[in-house]
Amino acid sequence: MRRVVVTGLGMVxxxxxxxxxxxxxxxGGESGIRRIENFDVSDLPAKIAGQVPRGxxxxxxxxxxxxxxxxxxxxxxxxxxxxMAAAKEAIHDSxxxxxxxxxxxxxxxxxxxxxxxLPAIYNGSIVVHEKGPRRLSPFFIPQSLxxxxxxxxxxxxxxxxxxxxxxxxxxxxxxxxxDAARMVMLDDADVMIAGGTExxxxxxxxxxxxxxxxxxxxxxxxxxxxxxxxxxxxxxxxMGEGAGIVVLEELEHAKKRGAKIxxxxxxxxxxxxxxxxxxxxxxxxxxxxxxxxxxxxxGMTPSDIDYINAHGTSTxxxxxxxxxxxxxxFGNAINTVSMSSTKSAIGHLLGAAGxxxxxxxxxxxxxxxxxxTLNLNNPSEACQGVDLVPLQAKQRPIRAALSxxxxxxxxxxxxxxxxxx
Amino acid sequence: xxxxxxxxKKIVVEHLGVEEAKVTENASFIDDLGADSLDTxxxxxxxxxxxxxxxxxxxxxxxLTVKDAIDFLKEHATS
Numbered sequence: 066m067r068r069v070v071v072t073g074l075g076m077v078x079x080x081x082x083x084x085x086x087x088x089x090x091x092x093g094g095e096s097g098i099r100r101i102e103n104f105d106v107s108d109l110p111a112k113i114a115g116q117v118p119r120g121x122x123x124x125x126x127x128x129x130x131x132x133x134x135x136x137x138x139x140x141x142x143x144x145x146x147x148x149m150a151a152a153k154e155a156i157h158d159s160x161x162x163x164x165x166x167x168x169x170x171x172x173x174x175x176x177x178x179x180x181x182x183l184p185a186i187y188n189g190s191i192v193v194h195e196k197g198p199r200r201l202s203p204f205f206i207p208q209s210l211x212x213x214x215x216x217x218x219x220x221x222x223x224x225x226x227x228x229x230x231x232x233x234x235x236x237x238x239x240x241x242x243x244d245a246a247r248m249v250m251l252d253d254a255d256v257m258i259a260g261g262t263e264x265x266x267x268x269x270x271x272x273x274x275x276x277x278x279x280x281x282x283x284x285x286x287x288x289x290x291x292x293x294x295x296x297x298x299x300x301x302x303x304m305g306e307g308a309g310i311v312v313l314e315e316l317e318h319a320k321k322r323g324a325k326i327x328x329x330x331x332x333x334x335x336x337x338x339x340x341x342x343x344x345x346x347x348x349x350x351x352x353x354x355x356x357x358x359x360x361x362x363x364g365m366t367p368s369d370i371d372y373i374n375a376h377g378t379s380t381x382x383x384x385x386x387x388x389x390x391x392x393x394x395f396g397n398a399i400n401t402v403s404m405s406s407t408k409s410a411i412g413h414l415l416g417a418a419g420x421x422x423x424x425x426x427x428x429x430x431x432x433x434x435x436x437x438t439l440n441l442n443n444p445s446e447a448c449q450g451v452d453l454v455p456l457q458a459k460q461r462p463i464r465a466a467l468s469x470x471x472x473x474x475x476x477x478x479x480x481x482x483x484x485x486x
Numbered sequence: 487x488x489x490x491x492x493x494x495k496k497i498v499v500e501h502l503g504v505e506e507a508k509v510t511e512n513a514s515f516i517d518d519l520g521a522d523s524l525d526t527x528x529x530x531x532x533x534x535x536x537x538x539x540x541x542x543x544x545x546x547x548x549x550l551t552v553k554d555a556i557d558f559l560k561e562h563a564t565s
Contacts, residue, residue: 137503203524
């Protein structure tokens with residue numbers, strides 16, 4: 066099987082625009098969770114979210130005009146615009162901008178989203194209801210289709226290889242990277258632009274997850290403390306938005322052009338719970354089998370893993386089940402691994418989460434730093450017995466990292482990244 | 487009704503993001519102003535909204551240039 070390395074990183078997150086800014090704020094213990102100001106939350110039980118800071122680029126904020134011409138923005142819901150921004154950063158970071166037919170045909174795109182253009186669908190529904198079908202924009206469908214993120218990126222850069230999109234709820238970003246890596250391994254492409262994007266922080270998205278009783282509702286007055294994975298006081302996840310995109314490249318292809326190599330994708334494991342629409346199986350069997358499969362694919366044992374980026378959404382049930390599965394799998398190796406949930410700082414980016422967290426795992430390897438789990442003051446009883454990197458980042462050797470993502474529908478994905486010399 | 491031409495040009499400039507000088511009466515939306523088939527559908531909708539008129543599909547298919555739009559609207563506009 067061909068080997069696959071990561072040669073480019075790109076991100077838009079509640080902590081800022083770009084990987085460098087986001088990572089330094091993450092390591093500095095900053096939170097991107099704030100009160101929602103751009104729409105009415107008075108009748109919503111959850112009034113906070115991790116939103117991408119909007120404003121001028123010179124102030125480190127996100128301005129869509131920097132990535133998509135104004136006249137084209139009406140053709141894209143925000144999840145596509147975030148993907149365009151993260152893809153631009155990742156592609157330029159990798160230096161892979163082929164102008165020849167072969168280079169373009171051997172480069173594909175695999176950007177998924179959990180929900181896609183939910184705000185566009187909401188607004189389109191109102192138009193049809195109030196003004197009738199003749200008033201609906203011809204861009205309504207392309208605005209909201211999930212695979213249009215991959216479509217727009219391919220059009221912007223001329224990438225004519227496999228063009229695909231994953232949809233597996235909160236495991237989307239991890240599945241996209243894992244599946245795209247396999248396309249490179251199997252010689253369908255030499256380079257894949259892969260990741261996830263999400264922009265569902267809107268009234269209907271907030272109402273929907275609130276109706277599932279999945280969101281934190283007790284910390285509306287202290288937003289930065291609301292996402293508290295593994296902590297006794299946790300009461301649900303905090304919605305987030307953004308995008309994470311990586312450039313995956315066949316090893317020899319990367320070496321030949323002298324590309325900077327961040328890490329190697331060595332493991333990818335998947336499983337299904339076959340249990341419940343929204344709740345994880347109580348014995349953690351699904352996550353356990355995804356992690357086991359990823360390690361097997363990597364040819365590694367738990368003692369080879371120094372850092373785990375947990376799914377850790379800050380829900381009462383999910384966090385304990387994940388910790389239980391990790392402890393069962395790791396055995397004695399639990400004493401040497403560090404595990405944290407970066408959702409404590411940015412919230413849950415749903416379909417983008419797995420991709421953003423894969424990038425955090427890669428940065429952890431690159432810098433030998435485990436990012437912190439914010440607000441972890443008192444780990445609940447079932448979450449004890451493992452280093453959860455409470456409150457502050459931790460400098461430590463990180464040779465390899467495992468990143469977990471579990472989604473509604475009982476879908477699980479684990480990725481393993483390893484340092485490359 | 488004398489300002490119909492100006493109102494049409496303004497809508498074209500806004501929706502297609504083109505310079506005003508390029509929006510001459512003989513300019514074709516697709517060939518000269520960079521529109522695609524979806525853009526032209528949206529333009530027709532914008533004309534309908536602005537001029538309070540319904541443009542049936544068979545008539546919309548014949549609106550290919552700025553002048554086509556002005557001529558149609560001069561005849562049918564209600565607002």
